[in-house]
Amino acid sequence: MNKQLTTKIMSALLCTGFLVSTLTACQAADSSSQQVSAKESEAEKTTLSSETLTAAENEHTREYYQKQLETAEQQYNRDTENEAYALQYAQALFSLGSFDQAQEIIAPLMNNKQPLPEASYLSAQIHYLNGNYDTAEELYNGLLEEHSDSFGQKATVGLQMVYYQTNQYSKAQELSMEDDDSTKPLLDMMQAFDSGDPYQIDWNGKEKTEIPFTITDPLPIIPIEVNGVKMNALIDTGGDNLVIDQKKTAELGIDTIAQDTGSFAGGNTADIGFGKAESLSMGGIDIHNIPVMIGPFDGFTDAFPDVDNIHAIIGTNVLQQFIPTMDYTTGQLVLRPRNEVGQSQLKEEQKTEEIAEKIPFTLASTHYMFAKGSINGYDGLNMFVDSGLAAEDDAGMILPEETMDLTDIPMPELEDAVGGGMGGSDYQEASFDVDSYGLGNLQLKNGRGFYFTGDTLDMYDDTGFITDALISHNYLKQYKWTIDFDAMDMTFSI
Incomplete structure (x- = not known):
């Protein structure tokens, strides 16, 4: 039986190309093995070599970093005062997605009068992931001021990402990067806003929409309407901000400010542009100064034969301006103001709801939302929550081969891919049965999963930690799904 992937992934699909090493913690580990070991006077306190800290090509797997963790934990337990061992242990925890544990291990190092820059960088990364942007900004600024030679570029990228998440594009005017830096297109787009910060919202008298x-x-x-032009848009948390069909940019008057190459399903690539839209209208509210990504939409006609005029995607950073609810139970998107008024609205609404689960999440790179989940009883997996993928046989997640092996799922027979979306069809795919899977304790029984060839779920270079699974539409659509970007948790109601 043919398994058709009706819409391709839009996540590491759109942004991996230009955000390589944005929050890659393994770089900090490399420098820690060099700088910290110089401080050790005894041979038995020599740090692990850089070869043990940085994964070999195609080794970004849970098995690999679990072995790193075991070695690092043993050394740390033998000498908990050794800063190098503490850093390596924390780095191994970070690579596996155990961020709170990693922060606990480096906490004593951060209490020093002059913390090691490697500890400050790793701590800044964890604060960023948890949405503690003020603390992350302070740590990155400290690195830029005190360790510009060794951590200047990493701190600059970190500050850029903080300003991106907090809409402080005006501060990005002060940042500079080399032309060949992988994050330069994003910075060029942010700096094109000059003194005007993005996402200026006019509620037009509404309390919510x-x-x-x-x-x-x-x-x-x-x-939606973009620059006054009506069109339809997908809602896709795997997309970054407002994504526009490259064939519509001339009509919309959107200029390409910067350009890069994006990676898509099956390893295919395509040119991705960056620009700015003057206005986005939806549900009776108007948003001005919107960051835009520009990409090919050629496959969407086949993927959505019953809907025409699909030329946009509403991604995570648009939703992030609100307290949003994807209410699949009633078929609507609810947007509340991201302030105390919106929080009060949400609190009153949830008094009458049956809340099934509240799950913490982290936000990596520009828009990758991760939450802990389980597959076939295997807990603690890092699941990328991407609402923009659907398979016709109700598969609600994508797994790499390593996770299938880990959770005892045999590889199904692969077939050539068909269908639409941004990724083309130059790869193979198959679906499979799974006993149970889901986020937190919200497990679906007797479900379906999906696999396709390529390394799309190897997002380590963007996040600094492994991705065990992608969980998507056919799982999420069972619930009323609210995302709180201040509390950094997701609420699922039924």
Whole structure:
């Protein structure tokens, strides 16, 4: 039986190309093995070699970093005062997605009068992931001021990402990068806003807005206007901000400010542009000064034969301006102001709801939301929450081969890919049965999963930690899903 992937992934798909090493913690470990070991006077306190700290090509797997963790933990337990061992242990925990544990290990190092820059960098990364942007900014600025030679570029990229998440584009005017730096296109786009910060919202007298889905399956679609032009848009947390069909940019008057190459399903690539839209209207509210990504939409006609005029994607950073609810149960997107008023609205609404689960999440790179989950009883997995992928046989997650092996799922028979989306069809795919899977304790029984060839789920260079699974539309659509970007948790109601 043919398994058709009706819409390709939009996450590491769109942004891996230009955000390589944005928050890659393994770089800090390399420098720690050089700088910290110089401080040790005894041979038995020599740090692990850089070869043990940096994964070989194609070794970004849970098994690999679990072995690193075991070695690092043994050395740390033998000498808990050794700063190099503490850093290596914390780095191994970070690579596996155990961020709070990693922060606990380096906490004593951060209490020193002059913390090691490696400890400050790793701590800044964890604060960033947890949405503690003020603390992350302080740590990155400290690295830039005191350790510009060894950590200047990493701190600059970290500050850029903090300003991106907090809409402080005006501060990005002060940053500079080499032309060949992988994050330069993002910085060029941010600096094109000059003194005007993005996402200026006019509620037009509304307290909140409810936008009915045009359709819910295979993915939710809503009507929007960009620069006064009406069109339909997918809602996709695997996308970054507002993504626009490159064939519509001339009509919309959107210029390409910067350009890079994006990676898509099956390893395919395509040119991705960066620009700015003057206005985005949806549900009766108007948003001005919107960051835009520009990419190919050629496959969407085939993926959505019943809906025309699909030329946009509403990504995570648009939703992040609000307290959003993807209400699959009633078929609508609810947007509340991201302030105390919106929080009060949400609190009152949830008094009448049956909350199934509240799950913490982290936000990596520009938009990758991760939460802990389980597959076939195997707990603590790092799951990328990407609402923008759907398979026709109700598969609700994508797994790499390593996770399938880990959770005792045999590889199904592969077939050539068909279908639409941004990734083309130059790869193979198959679906499979899974006993149980889900986020936190919210487990679906007797479900379906999906596998396709390529290394799309190897997001380590963007995040600094492994990705065990991607969880998506056919799982999420069972619930009323609210994302709180201040509390950094997701609430699932039924």
